[in-house]
Amino acid sequence: MPLSEIAVKKLKPKEKRYLIADERGLYIEVYPNGTKAWRFRQFSGGKQTKISLGTYPEITLAEARNICEEMRRKAAHGENLKDGKEQGLTFALIAQEWLETRIRPDKALTYIEGIEQKLKNHILPAIGDKQISEITPSVVLGMCRKIEALGIIETAVRCKQIVGQVFKFAISTDQTDIEPTGALSGALKTRKHKHFAALTDPARITNLMQQIRVYPFTIVRCALMFSVLTFARPGEVRHAEWSEIDLDEKEWRIPAGKMKMKRVHIVLLSSQLLQSLQELKLITGNQKWLFPSTRRDGKSMSENTVRMALRTMGFAQEEVTPHGFRGMASTILYENGFQREHIEMQLAHAPKDKVSAAYNHAEYLPQRREMMQWYADYLDSLK
Secondary structure (H helix, E strand, O other), X not given: OOOOHHHHHHOOOOOOOEEEEOOOOEEEEEOOOOOEEEEEEEEEOOEEEEEEEEEEOOOOHHHHHHXXXXXXXXXXOOOOOOOHHHHOOEHHHHHXXXXXXXXXXXXXXXXXXXXXXXXXXXXXXXXXXXXXXXXXXXHHHHHHHHHHHOOOHHHHHHHHHHHHHHHHHHHHOOOOOOOHHHHHOOOOOOOOOXXXXXXXXXXXXXXXXXXXXXXXXXXXXXXHHHHHHHOOOHHHHHOOEHHHEEOOOOEEEEOHHHOOOOOOEEEEOOHHXXXXXXXXXXXXXXXXXXXXXXXXXXXXXXXXXXXXXHHHOOOOOOOOOOOHHHHHHHHHXXXXXXXXXXXXXXXXXXXXXXXXXXXXXXXXXXHHXXXXXXXXXXXXXOO
């Protein structure tokens, strides 16, 4: 039975991906994360061609049928259905389906946000409206050169990688036979890897803690203290929710979906941090996020808020970054004799050997709790 617009709208996700047929080769796939993707299947000369048409509701049922009708007409005239220009599908549409079906279901929130930001700021303005058949190696290189000119070398490399992943997805869904970024190997500038800037001089750490304690804006001051005393990744801090905080158990349990390694992570809260959280709860405790956006748009604090606070305190980008709090804690803890296993577990680093790969998020909890309280006391003593 052919689908209706209401029936498509009411399709609900299940534990596994499933498909529902419409008519004449058109069907829709429903993914566990709720994404609905149109597909067209055509048989010609004993060979099957399966093509992605985009996602619903960006492409309605009527529009999907019109695209299929046009492709059937072209196929009857011997035209190649894999030609993106003939389909009328843009890079933006294919990238959106790639994002919804391959990235959102099982990647960490901060990773997804990073891709969305690069698509929005750099990739889609340059090639989003182009047909996939029009995107050649020179077109991608031109996009990357403009990004390099902004001085963000790593972003140019990452944008090239994202374009390549979208094209590989397009190949897997029979929308193209080419992948233009493969020809750009060695064409982009590279920058040697630099560790995130971290404070190690006791005098500068003392100055940092003094300035955090008197920072005039309460939410930002609490975010700074939370970042320092948990030494979690900046994205994990920004997306911390009150539902994840247990003040009685003195724990912050970060869900696996938010973690880089896709595993539940427990952060032990020191008495100093609990005091800061009690102050913060009076301000944001009735909201989702510990650190909500000041624009009150339902989003969490901007990734630049803590960084800009550090700059106003007089700390340069080359001296310390929010991510550098992790390096600062690691250095201090190692220098003061804490065991590697306890430090690395609290940093949520990936095990480097198969034996330790059987990760237990509750491992070494008593030792880690003692270590986290020692660290807070140490920083508290720098007055």
